Amino acid sequence: MSPEIHLAQQPEADELLGRSPLAALVGMLLDQQVPMEWAFSGPYTVARRMGRDDLDAAEIAAYDPESFAELLKQKPAVHRYPGSMAQRIQTLCRYLVDEYGGDAAAVWRDAPDGAELLARLKALPGFGEQKARIFLALLGKQYGVRPTGWREAAGPYGEAGAHRSAADITGPESLAKVRAHKQEMKRAAKAKKSVKSD
Incomplete structure (x- = not known):
């Protein structure tokens, strides 16, 4: 049974995130400098433009880079920075092919504990400390990992x-709470900066 996901706030895109481990990873990768729903609907858009109903790491890894970038640049663009995000997605997929035989779920399937899972996620291209922790929380809270x-x-x-991150979004109400939390964090950071510069 696939979990019921509400990150894209769009039924078809959320359904893909629920059943495709690679789509979930790509959505998390895209989740920066754009609204969360835009990021997490990206995998569905990419799959559709490739004429697929799912994403395949080996196929994306082998795709001509210029053509793949064009897929992301088509209107509406998959991200604010479609060219660089196309490269990042392909780099992630190449890593998954090399390290996990193209099976995204293998990243977490047999992880013996949280520390090892965090280490595996941090090793993924494009996943820093924060992104890895958020994705680990998402796996635990919504995917049963x-x-x-x-x-x-x-x-x-x-x-x-x-209500801090994508891991906590289960519908429009929790999305609003996460947004409010992020705005509060931005305000606090700004206030801290202005105190330092005084």
Whole structure:
């Protein structure tokens, strides 16, 4: 049974995120400098433009880079920076092919504990510390991937009842709460900056 996902806030895109581990990883990769729903609907858009109903790591890795960039640049663009994101998606897919035989779920399938899973996620191209922790929390909270110590490894993103990130979005109401949290964090960061510059 695929989990019911609401990250894209668009039924077909969310359905793909629920059944495709690679789509979930690509959505997380795209989740920067654009609204969350735009990022997480990206995998569905890419699959459609490739004439597929799912994403295949080996196919994307082998795709002509210029042609793949064009797929992302078509209107509406998949991301604010479609060219560089096309490169990042292909780099991620090449890594998955080389390290996991193209099977995205293998990244977490047999992870013995949260610390090892976090290490595997941080090793993915395009996944820094924060993105890896958020994705680990998303796996635990919504995909049922819960190796021992997963909440601790996810840090604050793993907290139950939190509204900090994509991991906590289960519908429009929680999306609004996560947005409010992010705006509060931005305000706090701005205030800190202005205090330093005074």
